[in-house]
Amino acid sequence: MKWFKAALVSDLASGEGKTVEPVPGRPIALFNNHGTFQAIDNVCPHRGGFLSEGRLKENCVIWPLHQWTFDLKTGENIRNPQVKLRVYPVRVRGEDVWIEL
Numbered sequence: 001m002k003w004f005k006a007a008l009v010s011d012l013a014s015g016e017g018k019t020v021e022p023v024p025g026r027p028i029a030l031f032n033n034h035g036t037f038q039a040i041d042n043v044c045p046h047r048g049g050f051l052s053e054g055r056l057k058e059n060c061v062i063w064p065l066h067q068w069t070f071d072l073k074t075g076e077n078i079r080n081p082q083v084k085l086r087v088y089p090v091r092v093r094g095e096d097v098w099i100e101l
């Protein structure tokens with residue numbers, strides 16, 4: 001496991017998500033969840049939508065078209081915990097956001 005710089009704090013306003021690629025070819029959805037930065041695999045297992053385009057609600061991200069919802073702490077789909085995405089540790093140092101991959 002290694003830490004990679006993924007974004008600047010100022011890249012994401014509160015409530016926003018963004019696709020980041022701290023390692024080329026490995027897209028991660030990064031969210032500013034009202035001041036807490038959280039990271040999860042970007043590709044939705046339903047039909048491949050980008051979770052970075054999803055809407056935040058409490059500690060979850062909801063993909064807008066089909067409503068699959070993932071917990072940003074555990075990566076689990078809230079209706080079917082067997083469907084689980086990987087979540088990643090995030091830390092903020094100064095203006096930089098780092099993700100451990």
Ligand code: FES
Nearest residue numbers: 044046047049066
């Ligand atoms: S692609 Fe994610 S809910 Fe359909």
